[in-house]
Amino acid sequence: MTTALLVNAIDLHYGAAQALKSVSLECKPNRITAVLGRNGVGKSSTLRAITGVNQISAGEIILNGEVLRKSPPYKRARMGLGYVPQGREIFPLLTVRENLETGYAGLKRADRNIPAYIFELFPVLKSMLGRRGGDLSGGQQQQLAIGRALVTRPKVLVLDEPTEGIQPSIIKDIGRALQFLRDEKGMTILLVEQFLDFCREIADDIYVMDRGEVQHAGPASDLDLPDVRRHLMV
Numbered sequence: 222m223t224t225a226l227l228v229n230a231i232d233l234h235y236g237a238a239q240a241l242k243s244v245s246l247e248c249k250p251n252r253i254t255a256v257l258g259r260n261g262v263g264k265s266s267t268l269r270a271i272t273g274v275n276q277i278s279a280g281e282i283i284l285n286g287e288v289l290r291k292s293p294p295y296k297r298a299r300m301g302l303g304y305v306p307q308g309r310e311i312f313p314l315l316t317v318r319e320n321l322e323t324g325y326a327g328l329k330r331a332d333r334n335i336p337a338y339i340f341e342l343f344p345v346l347k348s349m350l351g352r353r354g355g356d357l358s359g360g361q362q363q364q365l366a367i368g369r370a371l372v373t374r375p376k377v378l379v380l381d382e383p384t385e386g387i388q389p390s391i392i393k394d395i396g397r398a399l400q401f402l403r404d405e406k407g408m409t410i411l412l413v414e415q416f417l418d419f420c421r422e423i424a425d426d427i428y429v430m431d432r433g434e435v436q437h438a439g440p441a442s443d444l445d446l447p448d449v450r451r452h453l454m455v
């Protein structure tokens with residue numbers, strides 16, 4: 222099995238503070254990889270390094286065989302990297318349709334449309350196309366943020382805490398959507414999570430981070446190992 226996304230011994234600094242210490246991850250195609258850890262251990266920093274929002278100070282990131290070097294986020298999006306940031310970052314004054322259409326920026330003219338399957342996954346988006354993003358509930362905004370990332374036609378989809386602050390029924394919808402994207406669309410999915418039950422249900426592989434480092438890598442069934450639980454206890 223080849224690797225869709227390879228993170229190889231990356232360091233990341235904020236000024237003098239080192240947030241990531243030689244972090245390595247491997248995301249295999251058609252699998253859901255989850256990165257777990259308590260607040261502040263470096264999960265979001267890892268995703269921001271992958272998407273190019275923050276620059277790494279050592280190591281390398283390889284997407285579908287290509288080393289990313291210092292390429293900015295929009296170039297990585299064009300290379301097939303979709304990103305659903307923490308807090309969703311919906312444009313509150315744009316309509317749902319306009320929010321989805323912001324995903325057109327990196328696409329060829331012929332591809333500038335909203336794939337119909339997005340509305341099958343998240344019917345609420347279709348019924349609210351004319352509503353402003355800011356009027357949607359948190360769960361609806363999360364679905365919109367995922368939909369917007371899907372408009373960019375990603376091969377690798379990266380999500381930062383997709384269940385954060387969201388009601389259980391919508392968490393289930395999001396879980397089903399991610400499994401559909403893996404199983405039917407052949408996507409590689411990397412997500413950061415604190416919600417263990419969600420990971421237990423949908424993840425194939427897990428990484429556990431603590432204090433800027435990867436402490437454990439293995440199949441999702443490792444979630445119940447005492448050593449893994451120790452790193453996740455608050």
Ligand SMILES: Nc1ncnc2c1ncn2[C@@H]1O[C@H](COP(=O)(O)OP(=O)(O)OP(=O)(O)O)[C@@H](O)[C@H]1O
Binds near residue numbers: 235260261262
């Ligand atoms: N822009 C920034 N400037 C300075 N320090 C930062 C910045 N962003 C994050 N940090 C620090 O880097 C470390 C890792 O933060 P990061 O947000 O990656 O953790 P996290 O595991 O995603 O936590 P959370 O779940 O709270 O988002 C923390 O100590 C945090 O305070």
